[in-house]
Amino acid sequence: MRSPKFRLLGLAVAPLIFLSACGSDDGGAGTDDASESTGADDAAATSVAPNGTAEDVTLTEAEVEGATVPALELDKTPLSVAETSVQEIEAGEGEGATAEQDVELRYLAVNGTTGEEILSTFSTDETVSMSLANPNLLPGFLNTLEGAKPGQSMIIAMSPADGFGEQGNAQLGIGPSDTVVFYVEVVGATTPLTQAEGEEVEPEEGLPTVEADGTSPAQITIPEGEEPPTELVVQPLIKGEGKEVQSGQNVRMQYTGVQWSDGEQFDTSLQEGRQAFETVIGAGQVIQGWDEGLVGQTIGSRVLLVIPPDMAYGDAPEGSPSADLKEETLVFVVDILAAQ
Template sequence: MRSPRLRLAALAAAPLLLLAGCATDGGDGDAASQSDDAAVTSAVLNGDIEELAVDTGEKSPVITWKDKPFTDGDLPFRVGATESRTVEEGDGAEVAAGDEVRARYLAVNGTTGEQLLSTYDADETVTLDLSNTNLFPAFLEELPGRKAGETLLLAIPASEAFGSGGNEQIGVGADDTLVFYLEVVSSAKPLTEATGEAVKPKAGLPEVEADGTSAAKITIPEGTEEPSKLVVQQLIKGEGEKVKAGQTIKVHYTGVKFSDGEGFDDSYQRGTPAEFPIGVGQVIKGWDEGLVGQPVGSRVLLVIPADQAYGELPEDTGSSTAPPAHELAGETLVFVVDILGAS
């Protein structure tokens, strides 16, 4: 029997706005693959990134065009190919290809002048995973070699971000140009296993042996009481920022059934960490409740009753039209999860 999978959404470790190919344009659905054929044919290309600057005197930065607020300029602002310009040099650690970069940014639609997103409004950072090929090519190409503390401007045609159709879902037309002001806060190599301070677990829990490079060995000692409520036990306390609801997290995990200790799924057999949004109902409830608030780098033991996993076994109604129960319905599940990143 094939092992059932968690309800994981295949999303990359980056904000939706910064992911290429998120929109479809009526073709084969792969907007990113059509970007080479995309051309701004009807739009006037009047943009020059050298004419842009940034006023950082307020809490949130303001992009200016020819010394005036961007929105007061002679819109639309359009470029035919990606342009970049350093605003201020950095003096921190150098970004390497494949790093996870913590950044702040402001994104504006160059056609309308409307703000698309600003991390400054909430005084937050985002993590850009440069090993993720779904990230805008401009970020994959422009960020390596820059240093922490550096700020830069980017002007990116929609065709070189989302493909020939743009992304109308977030208000970016096919002929629009995206203008970014981005601040490199820090960068580091992606975690491959939990890293931090070991935590002694409470007595009476499943026992765990984990080396971070292969599936954890989880043992249910005889006489261990099956919990009626979610159990969340740190095994390693990570040193990163706490996971927030709505972020996409990157994890390695192992799952077994409490009833017999039989394994049913682990990410190690697939060779890559799993990535999915957390705290928004995309995975089982026990994961949403157990992982939000945990620091990145943590290893967490979750013991999840059936009502917070795949539900209780349904009563036999005798109806042939009743939907079949999930293979793990009625089971209390035990997971060991290494939280490798959150963005």
């Protein structure tokens, strides 16, 4: 089994702020060692001993391009907390989110050391989704958002240990000793799909045949004696009932990939120890065949993709992890589980 081959160039804004620093081996958007060290050292130099809680933060308003949006005012700067604390603003109503669900929310993040805003969704009124089942989610969210109800809003003062830890996050200007303060408005919670669900579709003749149960790697059989197609083939096997995937969305999927030449499996997300694969689609973060083939498909669908080399790894440089797939037509079965 080879390692994942997708050309990940970076993470979407929402996962970057919500996920702990767990290292990256994709060689994509990371900064060099010198810049990461400098950013962390500068932030750490201004950190202080614990001196407050979430109650030392006031929710205010600000004008951004003519719109009124939430803002946070720190009663003391720098603000440092020893343990993550929560100040509830609104209680919310309905069922609380469970540990298996995705929570949809709006958020504002501020660096407690500097008082500067890090990121906010309120200027565009967009929502983001986070999976409480994702073990890489910041512990401060895992410990505070389970049980959150629609309409609930809160200020979370997240300790470094529950946030980005000893590594900090140089891309966001967060040092290893920085408290990060979040204002969060909970929109709702949903139970995510774990495999494709919908109406079965009869595939065209001459394509690879697929046996898939959604819980183990799909069994893909290449048609004997057939030449590989020279253009992208997109064949839904199950038509999901969800919304269409749009370019620029963060999409969660399970997949299996094989080579047309010999049917050998070269990668799958459906193996022990791996999570469902997530990436921004239609933005050049994965191979072209995925970007073009999955945009417009519906959530819940199972899709067969047959991707010629020029839309896969035909341009992979010699010595790269994907170089051995340069001349291969690739066949994928992809279950689309969510898109945000």
